[in-house]
Amino acid sequence: MPLPDPTTEQGRAGLAALCADPAGAVVALDFDGTLAPIVPDPAQARAHPGAAPALRRLLRRIDSVAIITGRPAGLAVEYGGLAGLDRLVVLGGYGRQRWEAGRLSEPEPPAGVAEARAALPAVLSEAGAPEGTWIEDKGQAVAVHTRRAAEPERAFALLRGPLVALAERTGLAVEPGRLVIELRPPGIDKGTALRRYLAERGARSVLFGGDDLGDVPAFTELARLREQGLPGLAVCSGSAEVTELTRLADVVVDGPAGVVALLEGYADAIGA
Template identity: 60%
Template sequence: MGSHKDAENPEAPEAPKATLPTPVTPAGRDALDAILARPGRTVIALDFDGTLAPIVPDPEQARAHPDAVAALAALAPKVASVAVVTGRPAGVAVRHGGFAGVPGLERLVVLGHYGAERWDAVTGTVSAPAPHPGVAAVRAELPGFLDSVGAWQGTWIEEKGRALAVHTRRATDPQAAFEALRAPLTDLATRHGLIVEPGRLVLELRPPGMDKGVALRDYLTETAAESVLYAGDDLGDLPAFATLEQLRTEGTPGLLVCSGSTEVSELSERADLVVDGPAGVVRLLAAIAEHV
């Protein structure tokens, strides 16, 4: 007859907790210790594309990693807040992430368009200022502009509402197309009062004055966070890294996590911890949830 030890003994040993990776820097190790010691005063802030969702050729097909929502829902009730900080419209990130109406994510916040938009799970609504007029002007001019510089083949425009992005990932030589377009698109953006934000084979034309670093600092001030984890994968995440580096000099522990990519060495070289893409981010979040 088979053993029924576990059924008969409700105090059977629990399964071992997931192993937490060790940050490579002293500041990173101190930050992880602070997060584990005071989770209720910690903000977990995360990029979306490339961090919670795998990078795909068509951004409209991007979806959060299959285990991301479960990991977030397990961690969110144990920390001060979870915030998704993204260049996407807030509502798009919510839909593609599957964040709405999830038990455990009642206090989730999505800061879209680099903080220009905000979605709060508690209300289910997006708040945002009026759009920059330069975006409409560039929207009208961009197709003809790309045609005039001979950039149509393999490039395409992503409509982002308060911004526009030109992708080169489908070009014959994606990096060469990216480099060739960088200066002309910067000139176009400047004429209309916009800036160009370079990313992984994408050039985004958007209003100035807002980036992930500004959005993150404002949100951390609002929440009175005593420690913070930020995970990102792209050049647009560098301002958030810079904000955490500055906050560390001011006494706030911050853990910099890179969702591993060979395309953006600038980020991985500054990170305290490099994980294996969105799957690695999800494992890290789940492990933290087990340990707090």
């Protein structure tokens, strides 16, 4: 399967390095919208059926794979069918959790998460949240989804202000996404998680793939690392809902199916 041609010079250099020295390569990917299609109920999300086989092929040749997600790490492993993949690390909660070799480690969430969780029902009621709005408890964070509302974009816009105010009162950060607003602990994002993981591995090249606003820090960090001499390829899992990442990416593919096709093409290119 042929690889796509990156649209930038840095992207072409990154892809060349990934192919020339796979033993030094790290593949880092978001989960929802990148490996798994977006669905109305996040509990029903499952990775594209070709995702785990493609990653298994790559892990025969590359250094490691990191899944960097806002989800709880254990759920990403379960929903992705990823258990049993050697040299796979899942960094959940934007990097606060780590799953590796079947073991999960995480700190206690700050008090603000519990405060926000308790206050959310009243905040949504006072804001006039429409029917279909619902709360997802992620343990290390809480999120409000509007995808099930009759007018999801209108509901998202209506609730953003009150949720930002709640985050300020509880000392949390706001992470907007595809018809979801998440309140999470501050101080770490996907860019920080990516930088730390690449340093830990001593990576000599990196591919990062994402689809949503929460992935912007990782794209920004990848651009910074490339300026410092680390070759890298930025891949956007494209959608009609979020277009911001297309301007930051070297390659835009058609959703999770396109991501899997790219991973398979990379595996073919390195003889995995």
